[in-house]
Amino acid sequence: MLMNTTIPRIIGACFYYPPQTALIAVLPDLVTLFPWPQPESVRQQTERLTEFDAETLMHDYSMLFEGIGVMPAPPWGSVYLERENLLMGDSTLNYRQFLAQQGMVTNTDNPEPEDQFGLMLMAFAYLLESDKPAAAQQLLSEHLLPWAERYLTLVQASDTEQDFYPQLAEIARLYLQTLQQQLNVPVEAKELYL
Template sequence: MIIHTLKILGTLFYHQRGKAESVELVRSLVTENVLQTETLHALTSLTDEQLEHDFSVLFEGMGSMPVPPWGSVYLDKEQVLFGDSNTQYRLFLQQHGIELDSGQREPEDQFGLMLLACAYFLEQDQTQAACELLGEHLMPWGSTYLEQLREKAPNPFYQRLAADVSKWLNALIQQQHIEVVKKKIYLDE
């Protein structure tokens, strides 16, 4: 179930889907008690156009991006894409035989893409690598990212999604006894 959940969550944060498909994905996670029913209701209240627009703003960088989904923006003093933390994460992936190629020049440390990589590790019975990904590469900045998304997302669906995912990831980390490395977070405030 954890692999399935990580894949769906990764998809919601990385792959733009139409409203009908997004509703089915979210409904499946409500059934598994990962997301709240209110999160599904918030999604169903959006128009197709609003969902598409807000996804582009939040995850693809259309216009002014209120909450960047890349780790290096939070972990590097210069708050740049492809920063040192992304380089470290790329090396971690390469050490475990993964080279991501989405066909676009983009940082590997995108929140949803990292959830998908974690699911991949679990599918390959690389539990230690999945735990390391969560504890050393995703969650040192992921909690801050989800908190910012909850506060600044342009609609209640993404606000609720951020809150639900934060709660689920924190429960997973506690359940699996994963130690999250403390790293300095750089935010423009």
């Protein structure tokens, strides 16, 4: 149950794709698929998320993921891990090399760096489904967890029109913290620049 790949796929998709009614509708199912430390709280949070209409979330999605104005919480690891806060820095190239070593090539319609938060969660799920648990833990330890907490904190603090993404960030934070604790995943210490 801890390594259920549905959780990172759904959360990852919500942090990558534009809001979709069908995706929002399945969020309450997350509570039954993972050993949450506070399942009742997660159930309430995910049920509240279904009250949002995908259309009303488009402005917030654009602000958080497409860059309308100043992005309050850039979703790419390199922005946090590179001194100049640039996309496609050394951390992205290291992650790309890691993916290549796992036989993974990111091929999306959107030509953005592979170190996008949602894409990384979906890559984690793919590695688990490919029976590569050591690589999945390496992805968490070296490439995602060093900056994920800071990113999710910024999403929660963002001045969004709706509370959907801040609430989703809290669920993602709880998911990652539980994985880290239950699997005893060491987080590689890296300096954050944002």
